[in-house]
Amino acid sequence: MNWYAIRAIYNFEMARTRRTLMQSIFAPVISTSLYFVVFGAAIGGRIQQVDGVSYGAFIVPGLIMLSLLTNSISNASFGIYFPKFTGTIYELLSAPVSMIEVVIGYVGAAASKSLILGAIILATAGLFVPLEIAHPFIMLFFLILTAVSFSLFGFIIGVWADNFEKLQLIPLLIVTPLVFLGGSFYSASMLSPFWQTVTMFNPVLYLISGFRWSFYELADVSVGVSLAVIVLFLAACMAVVWWIFKTGYHIKN
Amino acid sequence: MQTIVSIRNLSKTYAGGFQALKNVSLDIRRGEIIALLGPNGAGKTTLISTICGIVNPSEGQVLVDGKDIIKDFRATRSLIGLVPQELTTEAFESVFATVSFSRGLFGKAPNPAYIEKILRDLSLWDKRDNRIRTLSGGMKRRLLIAKALSHEPSILFLDEPTAGVDVELRKDMWKVVSALRESGVTIILTTHYIEEAEAIADRIGVMTKGELILVEDKAALMHKLGKKQLILDLKHPLETLPAMLSEHDLLLSSDGLHLTYTYDTQGERTGITTLLDDLRREGIGFRDLKTTQSSLEEIFVKLVEESR
Structure with a gap:
């Protein structure tokens, strides 16, 4: 294993974050704070508690997941897309690194950034609502598993994209709607039976449900199913990444 | 190596x-x-x-x-x-x-x-x-x-x-x-x-x-591929090349003052001695002479053209 290469890629990506602190960290924190102000204080004040949890506190896990998913995808996709765009990928391809090391470097950095962001948002949420975390280790486990899985997904998007529009296409048109409709701001039990059934086809619901369970022991589906879904998603992403490396799809030639 | x-x-x-x-x-x-x-x-x-x-x-x-x-x-x-x-x-x-x-x-x-x-x-x-x-x-x-x-x-x-x-x-x-x-x-x-x-x-x-x-x-x-050229600056201009010199690969400049002789460096003989003897016999004198060798560029162009 070429550990120096992994460290070089990881440090390079983290340095990029430090250079763009406003965009990488502050902007998501500000937008999340705005969600708390609008949904938590302004609108939330008029909403009754959800299963015994104040609405402001109820949306905290959903908001963290929203940021975690979108930032994991954008960090990882941009990380691998940019060398393709500028042509500096030649260096990666001519270096004595296996693609596993490349993935560990890029995905590790993207997931790290998302986890730092998630922690900051959690702390920010603590300023607006009283927080309680029933199962902190499971919460952390969900956080890490989600950050890694969606960073891998972002890596795939970055490899697939051959222009900036494609880079934004899936995050904006698929992931964001799935997160908003996956119970970030409501419980599935608040929907009509028909929409409850439809919502069950949204994979993000399982992530948010499991994550919320680790906070308040409230869940739309059992925590075991949530874990199974995210592990399945992780396995699917790993399979696609393996195929990309085997074929050199959109990287070589 | x-x-x-x-x-x-x-x-x-x-x-x-x-x-x-x-x-x-x-x-x-x-x-x-x-x-x-x-x-x-x-x-x-x-x-x-x-x-x-x-x-x-x-x-x-x-x-x-x-x-x-x-x-x-x-x-x-x-x-x-x-x-x-x-x-x-x-x-x-x-x-x-x-x-x-x-x-x-x-x-x-x-x-x-x-x-x-x-x-x-x-x-x-x-x-x-x-x-x-x-x-x-x-x-x-x-x-x-x-x-x-x-x-x-x-x-x-x-x-x-x-x-x-x-x-x-x-x-x-x-x-x-x-x-x-x-x-x-x-x-x-x-x-x-x-x-x-x-x-x-x-x-x-x-x-x-x-x-x-x-x-x-x-x-x-x-x-191997380079041709060499001997350029002679003549004392007096020539209107045409004398028949005796036609067996040499010679080119007379338009002003009649320069003779260019092209020869192969790979050949057993360059033919320079014979050429100079013939010039003397014809009474053609020259002020100066110099040699040039074809550049790599000329060789390259020739090779690429030949492969077309």
Whole structure:
């Protein structure tokens, strides 16, 4: 294993974050704070508690997941897309690194950034609502598993994209709607039976449900199913990444 | 001399069906500078990219220091540094950081003292903290060389290192390349500039349409294919060439004051003595004489034209 290469890629990506602190960290924190102000204080004040949890506190896990998913995808996709765009990928391809090391470097950095962001948002949420975390280790486990899985997904998007529009296409048109409709701001039990059934086809619901369970022991589906879904998603992403490396799809030639 | 890169029957056909390399075989000797000449689309960059691992070969095999570039890619790529044709660099990284990144990527432990040496050698030390986007084109080119040398490679590929570079900088670059060779690095460069190959290469390979049509020692190539010319400045102008001189390969200038005699350096006899005797017999005197040899450029153009 070429550990120096992994460290070089990881440090390079983290340095990029430090250079763009406003965009990488502050902007998501500000937008999340705005969600708390609008949904938590302004609108939330008029909403009754959800299963015994104040609405402001109820949306905290959903908001963290929203940021975690979108930032994991954008960090990882941009990380691998940019060398393709500028042509500096030649260096990666001519270096004595296996693609596993490349993935560990890029995905590790993207997931790290998302986890730092998630922690900051959690702390920010603590300023607006009283927080309680029933199962902190499971919460952390969900956080890490989600950050890694969606960073891998972002890596795939970055490899697939051959222009900036494609880079934004899936995050904006698929992931964001799935997160908003996956119970970030409501419980599935608040929907009509028909929409409850439809919502069950949204994979993000399982992530948010499991994550919320680790906070308040409230869940739309059992925590075991949530874990199974995210592990399945992780396995699917790993399979696609393996195929990309085997074929050199959109990287070589 | 020992072979460090061995290319055997290498072919590359891209997905669209374009065959960029056709059955190329070449042995590159340790410590030499070999220049690959060829027009655009000849396959030079594809050949380099394949050896470096950027492009997958369709057929054939490449051994670097006796190891297969696919099976033993870690070992072979560790030995190779690549300076690409395009100025492809990060924009916002600092000079020192990007060279250090390259060293790490190639599996070497950090060594700030070595990075400092490279940057000093390439006159970039003063710019070590500058962002790359603030560098001039020439500095970026040197930076790419610094990145390629960061992991102490024994083979360096330079893909058109002086493309778009002014004459002064080009000569500076030649000095850098010569110094690298002195340190034992094997250098493979592609170029459009014949004078570049003529100035620094030990051997010349000529590529066209994906084929390596010739590989020869530079001196031997020029000797073998080069024509020499003897130019005589006459004392008095001639209107026509006397019949007695028609057996010589002579050309009379339009003003009648210069005679150009073309001869083959490979021939047993140059025919110069006979020509001078004949001139004396005809009473044609000359003030001065000089010889010229055909340049590599003329040889190259001739070779490429012949292959069409």
